[in-house]
Amino acid sequence: MTNYWIQLFINRNSPTSVGAEENLNAILKKYFPGDYQLEIIDIQENPEKTEEAGILAIPTLIRKWPKPEVRLIGALTLQTRVLTGLGIVVQEDK
Amino acid sequence: MNIQKLKTGIPAFDLISDGGLPAGRTTLLAGSSGSAKTLFGAQFLAMGILLYDQPGVFVTFEEQVDDIRKDLQSFGWEIEKWEAEGKWKFIDASAKEEDIITIGEFDLSAFRIRLELAINKINAQRVVIDSIGSIFTHFPEHNIIRREMSKVSMTLRRLKVTAIITTERSEEYGPISRYGVEEFLTDNVIILRNVLANERRRRTLEILKFRGSSHVKGENPFTIIPMKAIMIVPISAMTLNQKASSERLYSGLPKLDDMCGGGFFKNSIVLVSGATGTGKTLLVANFLNGVKQKQERALLLAFEESKEQLFRNAKTWGMDLAQLEAEGYLKVVCLYPEVSSLEDHLINIQELVVAFKPDRVAIDSISALTRNPSERGFQEFVVALSNFLKHEQVTSMFTATTHMLTGDASVPEGNIASITDAIILLRYVEMMGEMQRSIMVLKMRGSNHESSIRRLTINQTGMQIGEPFTGISGILSNNPKVTK
Structure with a gap:
């Protein structure tokens, strides 16, 4: 049973998407080890899912769980902002 | 180079755009809020489905899909049915409740x-x-959006679809668009305006440019009608194909025919100008009654009197208009000038004329339609109406009310005088302690006409045109003098 369910919509042809995937993996491994489920969705392979989720921009991160749903757009380059966006308060020096 | 056009199916738009939107291209539709951009776009798709069997995609970044479906029902468009049939597809990109963080x-x-x-x-x-x-309001990174939207327009170009992209303007007569999108959507630009002028909303559509392709320049008024959506009133596009006729038509009074050199010309516009009580409506009644001779059809648009009132008055002048109506030679439509806009009136009149196919149309009075004759919209209305009536090969009589009782050489609504083919003046003459009526033909395009001012009397037998006021000058300048 994991506490976080996260979807990341990417486009493998785009360098910003690759960067986002790496950045997100690093954050999740560091702050939520074993406590998350990550689904990477390539829009080229899954246009229907992209349509269903109403994605416009790439990369888009959706925190499906816990509710409410949160969406982050962009390469996720700023760790602290990603964590705030996901609703995590991080203590410094940890 | 002339680019192929795609017929939109929006009434009159295809006319002013010389065939429709540039096919396979994207057109920028710019307008202030409330200028009917969404409706124009939706109508473009709906007409494609209804008239040309061309499916369409509607991308909404603004309104919710459900609201659009509901709003468009009032025009008789069954969006849901079209969606089920695979003719209409929404892409819902509207703002949702959750926050977006970039x-x-x-x-x-x-x-x-x-x-x-x-x-x-x-x-x-x-x-x-x-x-x-x-x-641009969804995403604060405007540089990225500009770059990305230019890629979107390239995608549309590659797929060879004919597209409309709408954009907001903050001022009616300012820069094309608020976000500078015209930098990459520059080839074809249409502007919709919704201007408040003389306490009236005036909607216009202007084709600013169609690269490599012709179109009508300037603003064209339009109106929005239930079940029909946007109706454009083409002003300049209709002036092209009118025929000037040399055939004559009975004016309704033999004496008046003589004064005009043998009757009115067919397809001409006759303006009757006079103060209240000078006999304008009576002249109209004669004009309508004139259909009897050759069994023509006449349409009267009455803005000042009810049908009952008119028929009763005509009877006292010896004309049975009720009988003419019963026999189908006459149709009388009474309208309240204030109820609708000039554009709505125009479309209403056009529909009546097309349905009834009259030989004669009388409008009593055209001046009831405006409180301010210098209003630009009114002039456009009269031009468009005259063009339409000539195009339909109708002979028309417009009445106009002057404010001064006597004298007054000027023709009211000076703007419309130049449009009309003939002008008849009805004037009071104050002479020797008595008010008399007079009639004269001031102008008759393409024909000789009498230049004298004749005495006019109105009694139980109607209108009697008498002898000229000989030996008297200064009637029109309101200073009659016996010059004998």
């Missing part, structure tokens, strides 16, 4: 993929993106 670089490739998927799925030939300004 962190770092992004692109809109997902949107482009969804757009391409939707277009291919229903084989769409028409696309509307409403509106580009809302994308």
Whole structure:
């Protein structure tokens, strides 16, 4: 049973998407080890899912769980902002 | 180079655009809020489905899909049915409740993929993106959005769809668009305006440019009608094909025919100008009654009197208009000038004329339609109406009320005088302690006409045109003098 369910919509042809995937993996491994489920969705392979989720921009991160749903757009380059966006308060020096 | 056009099916737009929107291209539709951008876009798609069997994709960045479906019902468009039949597809890109946070670089490739998927799925030939300004409010990174939207327009170009992208303007007569999108959507630009002038809303459509292709320049008024949506009133486009007739038509009074050199010309516009009580409506009644001779059909648009009132008065002058109506030679439509806008009146009149196919049309009075004759919209209205009536080969009589009781050489609504082919003046003459009436033909395009001012009497037998006021001058300058 994991506490976080996260979807990341990417486009493998785009360098910003690759960067986002790496950045997100690093954050999740560091702050939520074993406590998350990550689904990477390539829009080229899954246009229907992209349509269903109403994605416009790439990369888009959706925190499906816990509710409410949160969406982050962009390469996720700023760790602290990603964590705030996901609703995590991080203590410094940890 | 002349670019192929795609017929939109929007009434009169195809006329002023010389065939429709540039086919396979994207047109920028710019307008202030409330200028009917969304409706124009939706109508473009609806007409494609209804008239040309061309499916369309509607991308909404602004309004919710459900609201659009509901709003468009009032025009008789069954969006849901078309969606089920694969003729209409929405891409819902409207703002949702959850917050969007942007962190770092992004692109809109997902949107482009969804757009391409939707277009291919229903084989769409028409696309509307409403509106580009809302994308800019979704995402604060305007440079990225500008770059990405230019990629979107390239995608549309590659897929060879004819597209409309709407954009907001903050001023009616300012820069084309608030976000500078015209930098990359520059070839074809249409502007919709909704201007408040003389306490009246005036909607216009202007084709600012169609690169490599012809169109009518300037603003064209339009109106929005239930079940029909946007109706454009083409002003300049209709002036091209009118025929000047040399055939004559009975004016309704033999004496007046003589004064005009043998009757009115067919397809001409006759303006009757006079103060209240000078006999304008009586002249109209004679004009209508004139259909009896050759069994023509006449249509009267009465803005000042009820039908009952008119018929009763005509009876006292010895004309049975009720009988003419019963026999189908006459149709009388009484309208309240204040109820609708001039554009609505025009479309209403056009429909009546097309349905009844009259030989004669009388409008009593044209001046009831305006409180301010210098109003630009009124002049345009009269031009468009005259063009339409001539185009339909109708002979028309407009009445106009002057304010001064006596004298007054000028013709009221000076703007319309130049449009009309003939002008008849009805004037009071104050002479020797008595008010008398007079009639004269001031202008008769393409014909000789009498230049004298004749005495006019009105009694139980109607209108009697008498002898000229000989030996008297200064009637029109309100200073009659016996010069004998």
